[in-house]
Amino acid sequence: RKPIEKSVDDIIEGLLSRDRTMLSRAITLIESNAGRHKKPAEEMLQRLLPLSGDSIRIGITGVPGAGKSTFIEAFGLLLCNKGHRVAVLAVDPSSTLHGGSILGDKTRMERLANHPNAFIRPSPSGGTLGGVHRKTRETIIACEAAGYDVLLIETVGVGQSEVMVRGMVDFFMLLVLTGAGDELQGMKKGIMELADAIIVNKADGRNLELAKKTQREYKQILHFLKPATKGWTTPALTCSALYQEGIDEVWEMVLRYMKLTKESGLFFENRQIQAKEWLYAQIKEQLESSFFGNDKVKTLVPEIEKKVMDGEMTVTKASGLLFDVFYDK
Amino acid sequence: RKPIEKSVDDIIEGLLSRDRTMLSRAITLIESNAGRHKKPAEEMLQRLLPLSGDSIRIGITGVPGAGKSTFIEAFGLLLCNKGHRVAVLAVDPSSTLHGGSILGDKTRMERLANHPNAFIRPSPSGGTLGGVHRKTRETIIACEAAGYDVLLIETVGVGQSEVMVRGMVDFFMLLVLTGAGDELQGMKKGIMELADAIIVNKADGRNLELAKKTQREYKQILHFLKPATKGWTTPALTCSALYQEGIDEVWEMVLRYMKLTKESGLFFENRQIQAKEWLYAQIKEQLESSFFGNDKVKTLVPEIEKKVMDGEMTVTKASGLLFDVFYDK
Numbered sequence: 001r002k003p004i005e006k007s008v009d010d011i012i013e014g015l016l017s018r019d020r021t022m023l024s025r026a027i028t029l030i031e032s033n034a035g036r037h038k039k040p041a042e043e044m045l046q047r048l049l050p051l052s053g054d055s056i057r058i059g060i061t062g063v064p065g066a067g068k069s070t071f072i073e074a075f076g077l078l079l080c081n082k083g084h085r086v087a088v089l090a091v092d093p094s095s096t097l098h099g100g101s102i103l104g105d106k107t108r109m110e111r112l113a114n115h116p117n118a119f120i121r122p123s124p125s126g127g128t129l130g131g132v133h134r135k136t137r138e139t140i141i142a143c144e145a146a147g148y149d150v151l152l153i154e155t156v157g158v159g160q161s162e163v164m165v166r167g168m169v170d171f172f173m174l175l176v177l178t179g180a181g182d183e184l185q186g187m188k189k190g191i192m193e194l195a196d197a198i199i200v201n202k203a204d205g206r207n208l209e210l211a212k213k214t215q216r217e218y219k220q221i222l223h224f225l226k227p228a229t230k231g232w233t234t235p236a237l238t239c240s241a242l243y244q245e246g247i248d249e250v251w252e253m254v255l256r257y258m259k260l261t262k263e264s265g266l267f268f269e270n271r272q273i274q275a276k277e278w279l280y281a282q283i284k285e286q287l288e289s290s291f292f293g294n295d296k297v298k299t300l301v302p303e304i305e306k307k308v309m310d311g312e313m314t315v316t317k318a319s320g321l322l323f324d325v326f327y328d329k
Numbered sequence: 330r331k332p333i334e335k336s337v338d339d340i341i342e343g344l345l346s347r348d349r350t351m352l353s354r355a356i357t358l359i360e361s362n363a364g365r366h367k368k369p370a371e372e373m374l375q376r377l378l379p380l381s382g383d384s385i386r387i388g389i390t391g392v393p394g395a396g397k398s399t400f401i402e403a404f405g406l407l408l409c410n411k412g413h414r415v416a417v418l419a420v421d422p423s424s425t426l427h428g429g430s431i432l433g434d435k436t437r438m439e440r441l442a443n444h445p446n447a448f449i450r451p452s453p454s455g456g457t458l459g460g461v462h463r464k465t466r467e468t469i470i471a472c473e474a475a476g477y478d479v480l481l482i483e484t485v486g487v488g489q490s491e492v493m494v495r496g497m498v499d500f501f502m503l504l505v506l507t508g509a510g511d512e513l514q515g516m517k518k519g520i521m522e523l524a525d526a527i528i529v530n531k532a533d534g535r536n537l538e539l540a541k542k543t544q545r546e547y548k549q550i551l552h553f554l555k556p557a558t559k560g561w562t563t564p565a566l567t568c569s570a571l572y573q574e575g576i577d578e579v580w581e582m583v584l585r586y587m588k589l590t591k592e593s594g595l596f597f598e599n600r601q602i603q604a605k606e607w608l609y610a611q612i613k614e615q616l617e618s619s620f621f622g623n624d625k626v627k628t629l630v631p632e633i634e635k636k637v638m639d640g641e642m643t644v645t646k647a648s649g650l651l652f653d654v655f656y657d658k
Binding site: 050291318319 | 381382470604616633639644645648649
């Protein structure tokens with residue numbers, strides 16, 4: 001009997017008894033594309049839903065080399081040692097959790113992976129949407145139902161992934177390196193305005209002074225930008241994940257944010273809005289995949305698209321032709 | 330016989346003979362929601378399409394009070410006097426072209442409106458999508474076919490309008506007032522990174538020094554941001570639309586941009602990408618309006634949406650239920 005074929009009852013029971021292996025199986029079921037897994041996955045999620053939500057969901061992004069894995073390990077260990085249960089998820093196939101480094105995740109996050117309070121889910125492969133795995137939100141529900149109260153959701157920023165991750169977390173942090181100007185030029189547009197905190201990592205040794213300078217530069221830019229969360233002044237902090245300095249301050253800042261947004265009601269309001277947006281995103285995705293997945297539409301699209309791009313056919317006519325073949329199927 | 334009932338042949342002939350009244354009629358036909366106008370509008374646009382494209386499409390945005398109307402009049406007059414034919418379009422119902430000021434457009438842009446080389450189309454009412462009129466792109470085609478070689482497309486920034494306007498113009502400028510920091514706080518996220526130029530208006534009299542200071546501040550911020558157009562360094566300029574100072578420099582800058590992007594091929598590449606994106610946007614809009622416009626879906630949505638927002642129903646189940654009623658109609 002294959003692990004995934006466990007009954008929904010078994011899996012849920014396993015989750016509630018905090019069995020990490022069972023959580024892995026639950027996520028495998030969630031991520032499965034097999035038709036026979038669809039119904040049980042849905043049933044399971046519907047039953048897990050009331051048990052989810054009691055957590056803080058933290059999104060973490062940053063350019064490759066910003067030290068995300070080292071930061072997540074240091075941050076995760078700190079929280080585990082404080083008694084939190086920490087789940088680490090990657091949302092995009094190319095993120096460091098999976099294969100971003102030669103050493104691989106197991107080695108890089110070994111200490112965190114071995115902590116009884118931690119759960120690390122390697123990056124999902126395939127099934128992405130805008131660079132983000134389709135089932136990350138569902139995986140969040142399963143982790144929360146399994147008692148994980150801090151979720152660290154990593155993204156390297158493929159496609160629209162930051163925007164999508166911002167839409168599924170409570171707090172979004174941007175890990176950066178020294179040299180704000182140069183780095184920002186290479187960053188995606190609008191990314192700074194998605195962040196609830198900028199963390200200048202590798203603030204240690206010879207790099208310390210430069211990190212402080214970079215922090216000041218980011219503070220200056222942040223002064224001009226609109227904060228990602230209303231009422232919250234986006235801070236720029238420094239830390240050294242390698243030497244575990246400044247990590248506690250990052251968590252204290254997250255707690256301040258939680259307190260502020262829970263008192264103002266924004267925390268819950270935000271989650272409701274996110275759930276609603278998720279529904280609409282899923283509906284739109286389904287509409288589009290049924291349209292563009294249609295064989296006749298697929299056959300016609302390249303020709304029509306070229307005519308529109310070359311200014312030979314109006315968009316109205318082009319879409320009219322595509323809808324004609326779609327409805328006549 | 331109502332003006333809109335003119336034959337397509339008559340309208341096209343009128344456009345080619347540069348009859349402004351006929352252009353107005355063409356646009357009225359384009360904007361019409363009446364079923365009987367759909368076919369002739371499509372036919373007309375398909376015939377105008379090969380005659381369009383030879384222009385520069387300039388998007389202009391800015392907070393209310395930034396002096397957009399005054400700027401557009403000064404800029405438009407300058408271009409008309411240089412022999413250009415200038416069409417001014419507003420994309421959102423609340424823009425100054427329609428009713429943003431007590432004085433009204435006729436008074437505010439009187440000099441430009443009376444110039445034989447200018448065509449001013451008041452803001453469309455109704456039929457907007459994300460704050461932008463659905464038919465603005467089609468209107469651009471009609472104006473170009475009628476020989477207008479500079480299009481000024483104004484938006485005040487309702488909803489997603491800047492992003493949408495950015496997607497239909499060659500050059501996007503942001504008109505700002507003095508006091509960068511305060512103003513940017515009130516600006517929409519990411520707006521600066523959409524702009525190909527920042528124009529600090531009202532750089533005159535007592536305001537001049539402050540305007541220069543604001544220009545320096547914007548330059549500093551721009552230094553950190555990714556430019557809207559690859560290879561183009563987004564400049565910050567000052568001008569006084571009221572005293573017609575610095576307006577010529579704005580046009581010279583636009584010409585430099587045109588030269589650069591036409592030489593690199595980016596200008597045409599960008600237009601092709603925009604046409605393609607327009608096609609996909611129109612298809613998606615049609616898919617969504619058919620789904621959410623469905624009576625059974627409409628009836629069910631509020632209840633389902635609430636359950637999802639309250640964490641009582643999974644998104645998968647919710648969208649499944651909605652698709653069930655949609656397909657069973």
